[in-house]
Amino acid sequence: MNKNRIVLAHGDGGRLSRNLIEEIFAKAFANPELAPLADSALLALTGKRIAFTTDSYTVKPIFFPESDIGKLAVFGTVNDLSVMGARPLYLSCGFILEEGLEIEVLKRIVDSMKSASEMVGVKLVTGDTKVVEKGSADKIFINTSGIGELLNWRTMGKAPEPGDEILISGTIGEHGIAVLCARGELELKIPVKSDCAPVWELVSMLYQEKVNVKWMRDPTRGGVATCLNELVLGQGFGVMIGEDKIPVLDSVDSACEILGLDPLYLANEGKILCLVKKGEAERAREIMRKSQLGKKAEIIGEVISEPAGKVLVRTKVGGTRVLGMLAGAPLPRIC
Amino acid sequence: MNKNRIVLAHGDGGRLSRNLIEEIFAKAFANPELAPLADSALLALTGKRIAFTTDSYTVKPIFFPESDIGKLAVFGTVNDLSVMGARPLYLSCGFILEEGLEIEVLKRIVDSMKSASEMVGVKLVTGDTKVVEKGSADKIFINTSGIGELLNWRTMGKAPEPGDEILISGTIGEHGIAVLCARGELELKIPVKSDCAPVWELVSMLYQEKVNVKWMRDPTRGGVATCLNELVLGQGFGVMIGEDKIPVLDSVDSACEILGLDPLYLANEGKILCLVKKGEAERAREIMRKSQLGKKAEIIGEVISEPAGKVLVRTKVGGTRVLGMLAGAPLPRIC
Numbered sequence: 001m002n003k004n005r006i007v008l009a010h011g012d013g014g015r016l017s018r019n020l021i022e023e024i025f026a027k028a029f030a031n032p033e034l035a036p037l038a039d040s041a042l043l044a045l046t047g048k049r050i051a052f053t054t055d056s057y058t059v060k061p062i063f064f065p066e067s068d069i070g071k072l073a074v075f076g077t078v079n080d081l082s083v084m085g086a087r088p089l090y091l092s093c094g095f096i097l098e099e100g101l102e103i104e105v106l107k108r109i110v111d112s113m114k115s116a117s118e119m120v121g122v123k124l125v126t127g128d129t130k131v132v133e134k135g136s137a138d139k140i141f142i143n144t145s146g147i148g149e150l151l152n153w154r155t156m157g158k159a160p161e162p163g164d165e166i167l168i169s170g171t172i173g174e175h176g177i178a179v180l181c182a183r184g185e186l187e188l189k190i191p192v193k194s195d196c197a198p199v200w201e202l203v204s205m206l207y208q209e210k211v212n213v214k215w216m217r218d219p220t221r222g223g224v225a226t227c228l229n230e231l232v233l234g235q236g237f238g239v240m241i242g243e244d245k246i247p248v249l250d251s252v253d254s255a256c257e258i259l260g261l262d263p264l265y266l267a268n269e270g271k272i273l274c275l276v277k278k279g280e281a282e283r284a285r286e287i288m289r290k291s292q293l294g295k296k297a298e299i300i301g302e303v304i305s306e307p308a309g310k311v312l313v314r315t316k317v318g319g320t321r322v323l324g325m326l327a328g329a330p331l332p333r334i335c
Numbered sequence: 336m337n338k339n340r341i342v343l344a345h346g347d348g349g350r351l352s353r354n355l356i357e358e359i360f361a362k363a364f365a366n367p368e369l370a371p372l373a374d375s376a377l378l379a380l381t382g383k384r385i386a387f388t389t390d391s392y393t394v395k396p397i398f399f400p401e402s403d404i405g406k407l408a409v410f411g412t413v414n415d416l417s418v419m420g421a422r423p424l425y426l427s428c429g430f431i432l433e434e435g436l437e438i439e440v441l442k443r444i445v446d447s448m449k450s451a452s453e454m455v456g457v458k459l460v461t462g463d464t465k466v467v468e469k470g471s472a473d474k475i476f477i478n479t480s481g482i483g484e485l486l487n488w489r490t491m492g493k494a495p496e497p498g499d500e501i502l503i504s505g506t507i508g509e510h511g512i513a514v515l516c517a518r519g520e521l522e523l524k525i526p527v528k529s530d531c532a533p534v535w536e537l538v539s540m541l542y543q544e545k546v547n548v549k550w551m552r553d554p555t556r557g558g559v560a561t562c563l564n565e566l567v568l569g570q571g572f573g574v575m576i577g578e579d580k581i582p583v584l585d586s587v588d589s590a591c592e593i594l595g596l597d598p599l600y601l602a603n604e605g606k607i608l609c610l611v612k613k614g615e616a617e618r619a620r621e622i623m624r625k626s627q628l629g630k631k632a633e634i635i636g637e638v639i640s641e642p643a644g645k646v647l648v649r650t651k652v653g654g655t656r657v658l659g660m661l662a663g664a665p666l667p668r669i670c
Contacts, residue, residue, distance in 0.1 A: 012669075013556025013602075014661025018565075039415040039552065040388035042485060047382060053375035054427035054480055055463045058471075080374040092389035094478045096431070128390045130476075132668060136393075138471040143429045145389055145480035150377060217374065221348025230353075267348075326349025333467060334347075 006101040011131030028114040033125035041125035049150035051086035056143040060333040064182035066193035070109035074116035075198045077146040082200040083216040085156045086148030093127040094143040099134040120198045155212045164303040165281035169272045170296040171247040176266030177255045190255045197270030211284045212277035222326045225264040228311045229325045238310045241301030267334045341436040346466030363449040368460035376460035384485035386421035391478040395668040399517035401528035405444035408477040409451035410533045414553040417535045420491045421483030428462040429478040434469040455533045490547045499638040500616035504607045505631040506582040511601030512590045525590045532605030547612035557661045560599040563646045564660045573645045576636030602669045
């Protein structure tokens with residue numbers, strides 16, 4: 001048995017499983033709720049309104065510029081809580097490991113999860129590890145589920161009205177391009193880093209400043225275009241965005257042109273897309289710009305009454321096009 | 336694109352992802368908390384003490400006698416909450432699907448999860464689906480995380496004392512043998528069904544009857560032997576069990592003999608192992624026997640002061656042996 005690699009016995013619930021948990025997971029994520037290593041963690045949440053979310057991460061490759069699957073698994077779930085207006089508190093973590101994975105690789109990923117959790121102040125309190133035979137998974141898949149405390153943000157969920165404005169907290173498409181390039185399948189060397197980051201700070205600033213935010217999302221898989229389509233789907237209003245208002249890095253723009261991709265459909269992992277009441281957009285933008293993560297925040301569009309249920313783009317050359325949901329060539333395993 | 340199979344675009348966050356969610360998942364698990372299909376579910380848990388758990392399921396094969404990966408994913412996580420003394424309330428569900436999986440197979444699994452959830456009264460409130468390329472996973476992996484409301488069970492967690500007794504709620508080893516036989520790798524046709532079932536009813540009966548339970552587990556991977564070893568690990572007490580007291584079906588016993596396995600190390604998916612205060616064991620056994628799931632409950636052993644930190648077995652021939660943690664040939668992908 002090679003001691004440097006994951007073997008099937010690491011997943012059988014016996015001694016090697018226990019060693020793995022104690023030497024790698026429990027050490028990295030040490031906290032009082034995790035310490036009993038019991039079947040469930042017991043949490044002190046009395047009197048709090050709760051948000052609950054889950055995501056599995058299968059990103060390929062598992063390491064990519066500025067990030068890795070572990071960091072993504074923490075920030076991705078933390079961001080899903082944040083955009084619902086919930087302060088991230090607790091995470092669970094389920095690993096599926098492929099037999100033969102180097103233990104050093106697992107350690108690097110766990111260390112990355114540890115730093116990411118500490119950065120946001122979220123505790124990893126319960127976990128599970130399964131090992132499957134070589135060839136039955138691709139290195140490592142991670143599921144994180146998260147529990148957050150719902151803020152008392154009264155405007156959240158209120159019905160959008162024409163004139164309400166839409167903001168994005170920064171440049172779009174970096175994560176998608178960074179992962180695609182890191183795969184090495186493309187003859188493309190573009191220095192794009194993933195934007196993988198926790199958006200909680202941005203969200204809490206908007207909350208503390210009592211911005212009238214009605215809706216918020218983090219535009220991951222399917223990008224800004226898909227989130228906006230989900231916003232208007234079956235509703236009595238539409239959305240119009242201005243192509244020239246969308247912040248995009250030059251490097252991402254070039255990559256998109258070469259690859260025939262639209263940045264509006266690319267995944268982001270450290271951005272928020274939000275809808276604020278008419279007249280609040282400039283204040284919201286200035287608040288976001290005070291944070292490092294929101295320096296390039298822009299107002300990109302507004303709610304319109306007609307056509308309902310559609311997302312329109314005012315193009316740079318002055319025309320208008322409908323922005324549908326992603327329905328073309330899929331970009332698999334981007335998160 | 337073959338409409339009967341999972342394709343990569345089912346996981347890209349666009350239109351096909353949406354269709355899959357609406358037509359399969361949202362329909363099966365319809366409930367008010369899931370309905371918004373937002374990034375997190377918002378839960379009404381105010382004033383409750385919470386237990387939180389997670390498990391990934393990679394069982395192979397995905398269908399086996401009396402059960403399947405979906406049922407297992409619901410009951411397994413529900414049981415992890417139950418044995419911590421928590422009433423199961425909410426589940427999340429993360430699917431990792433292999434490209435090419437038949438949609439009919441996914442539907443069967445989802446239907447099974449739906450029935451299982453309804454049987455226990457637990458709501459599946461948030462989910463996620465990823466699709467990986469053919470060959471990068473084995474058909475389907477499911478993660479479920481669960482939230483439960485902690486009962487006010489004051490004896491739970493109290494220190495075990497010599498003379499405290501240990502009970503098992505029924506015959507052991509069925510799940511492990513059922514899955515091994517269902518793989519078809521063995522030249523073995525033994526009619527053993529998995530015991531996959533929710534133990535919540537058993538747990539709540541013991542609670543309602545105010546049984547002085549100090550510790551409870553569901554002996555899954557690693558079996559009864561591993562759970563008992565975790566109980567005594569590093570503690571100032573040991574455990575002695577009687578080999579002749581352990582309930583085992585004849586069919587499981589024969590299979591174990593042929594395969595060279597010890598039922599004490601085999602996985603169970605519908606049993607509880609509990610430690611009750613001295614003098615309470617017979618009452619606990621009679622309470623369990625009132626439930627269909629506990630008809631074969633037995634008192635199997637007791638807490639001893641010496642040797643500390645060890646699990647001993649009084650064998651049928653009158654000797655004594657130490658029962659270590661599982662450390663032999665692993666039984667991979669049993670759950």
